[in-house]
Amino acid sequence: MQEIIIIGIGQCGINLGLEFIKQLNYDHCLNNVQEISDYNRYKKKINVFYNENSKQQYIPRCLFLDLEPSSIDKLYQQKDVIIDPNCCFSMNCGSSNNFAIGKYTDGAELMDKCKHVLNKYFERSDNLQGIMMFFSTGGGSGSGIASNLIYYFREKDLTKIVHCNPVFPQGISHNSLEIYNTILIMHSMIETVDIVTLYDNVALQNMCNRNFLPSNYENYNKIIAESLIQTTASYRFPGFINGGMKKLSLNLIPFPRLHFLQSKYMIVNQMDWNMNDILKDQYKLCSSEDNLSNEYLSYQIQMRGNCFGMPESPTLLIKKENLYQFIGIDNHQRVHTNVQHRDHENIVGFLGNSIGFHKYIKKYLDDFSHMFRRKAFVYIYEYTGMDEMEFIEAESNLQDLSSEYRQYSQSYDDYDEEAEF
Ligand SMILES: Nc1nc2c(ncn2[C@@H]2O[C@H](COP(=O)(O)OP(=O)(O)OP(=O)(O)O)[C@@H](O)[C@H]2O)c(=O)[nH]1
Numbered sequence: 001m002q003e004i005i006i007i008g009i010g011q012c013g014i015n016l017g018l019e020f021i022k023q024l025n026y027d028h029c030l031n032n033v034q035e036i037s038d039y040n041r042y043k044k045k046i047n048v049f050y051n052e053n054s055k056q057q058y059i060p061r062c063l064f065l066d067l068e069p070s071s072i073d074k075l076y077q078q079k080d081v082i083i084d085p086n087c088c089f090s091m092n093c094g095s096s097n098n099f100a101i102g103k104y105t106d107g108a109e110l111m112d113k114c115k116h117v118l119n120k121y122f123e124r125s126d127n128l129q130g131i132m133m134f135f136s137t138g139g140g141s142g143s144g145i146a147s148n149l150i151y152y153f154r155e156k157d158l159t160k161i162v163h164c165n166p167v168f169p170q171g172i173s174h175n176s177l178e179i180y181n182t183i184l185i186m187h188s189m190i191e192t193v194d195i196v197t198l199y200d201n202v203a204l205q206n207m208c209n210r211n212f213l214p215s216n217y218e219n220y221n222k223i224i225a226e227s228l229i230q231t232t233a234s235y236r237f238p239g240f241i242n243g244g245m246k247k248l249s250l251n252l253i254p255f256p257r258l259h260f261l262q263s264k265y266m267i268v269n270q271m272d273w274n275m276n277d278i279l280k281d282q283y284k285l286c287s288s289e290d291n292l293s294n295e296y297l298s299y300q301i302q303m304r305g306n307c308f309g310m311p312e313s314p315t316l317l318i319k320k321e322n323l324y325q326f327i328g329i330d331n332h333q334r335v336h337t338n339v340q341h342r343d344h345e346n347i348v349g350f351l352g353n354s355i356g357f358h359k360y361i362k363k364y365l366d367d368f369s370h371m372f373r374r375k376a377f378v379y380i381y382e383y384t385g386m387d388e389m390e391f392i393e394a395e396s397n398l399q400d401l402s403s404e405y406r407q408y409s410q411s412y413d414d415y416d417e418e419a420e421f
């Protein structure tokens with residue numbers, strides 16, 4: 001049945017995972033006791049994110065973890081969604097914003113319980129697609145525990161897809177350790193994860209301001225969840241062209257290490273819209289400066305609703321013939337879902353693998369190098385048993401990734417220059 005497991009880690013991950021489940025419930029017309037309230041609504045693929053119990057309730061297939069109890073306690077207090085308490089684990093310690101505590105000490109103690117739940121989900125699933133993880137790269141619990149889980153999942157089954165949805169920190173002023181945590185979890189995500197969709201609170205804040213919404217975590221999480229509801233619509237509902245996690249990874253990741261995607265999301269209830277609008281700044285969920293239309297190695301357009309016409313008339317969103325010649329393939333994919341969103345007639349989503357990613361990661365790498373050169377704050381990690389070597393490896397792995405992305409942008413620039421002569 002192509003099942004997916006939702007995993008939320010740390011405060012940010014739990015808030016985001018919960019919001020995503022709430023919106024899934026709404027999209028599938030589940031009421032506050034997780035029963036289907038509208039039987040006309042298509043529910044054939046509801047098992048993608050839910051397990052059905054003997055009382056015909058659909059319980060989300062999820063796992064929530066934190067090193068402090070407050071976010072997990074919040075899950076138990078929910079009135080409009082039921083989360084199985086056997087899938088929620090916390091400790092009483094907190095990570096003090098330290099990746100090493102999340103990964104090696106207190107966080108590692110949670111792993112046995114996690115493995116037990118994950119193995120149970122594996123056994124109960126017909127044909128598991130993979131996992132969707134939510135966490136902030138800056139948090140100690142989020143980044144540390146996520147790193148452990150990613151390695152565990154990879155060892156367990158190489159064929160399943162690991163899709164991470166990390167929220168990046170605002171910058172060095174927010175909290176010094178966030179930069180270290182970010183580079184360390186990025187190191188884990190480069191080798192072991194199939195797809196990473198990037199989000200950051202700066203882009204989300206801009207989106208809130210533009211839409212006259214108060215700028216707070218609740219609204220940020222709503223926006224991220226809405227875009228993921230759009231991305232997963234083609235997994236959960238029928239359409240002209242259907243998608244799945246594997247298809248997404250096959251079509252958008254031309255080289256295994258280059259799997260960092262940027263997401264955009266646009267509601268198109270108005271008549272005068274253009275497919276190219278989706279590339280505009282106001283729709284992006286990650287504040288990278290990558291809006292050049294020829295910067296994408298690959299992209300996917302996700303359409304939901306009825307006004308998009310038949311798939312035989314594909315709309316080529318980005319003109320990038322030169323890039324095609326360079327990569328040698330046409331890596332543009334469309335997915336289409338007929339079942340409309342309950343509140344919006346038509347929605348367009350966009351996921352792109354941009355070579356501009358190297359510019360996005362540069363500011364984090366610069367801040368990291370700036371602090372690490374002076375060994376600032378490194379003792380905090382060393383007290384927890386972490387080796388300085390891990391910092392050096394992470395930095396160099398990220399620099400390599402950055403040059404791999406840059407190599408494509410340079411080749412493209414060279415190609416452009418040659419073409420001008
Ligand atoms: N979008 C969004 N960002 C959040 C949310 N909660 C925290 N953040 C951001 O996440 C980072 C802090 O991570 P947390 O998730 O609070 O940390 P944690 O994973 O619980 O780890 P600890 O350090 O152990 O508390 C900061 O950059 C916050 O701005 C949230 O609900 N939504």
Ligand SMILES: [Mg+2]
Pocket residue numbers: 010011066068139141
């Ligand atoms: Mg926390």
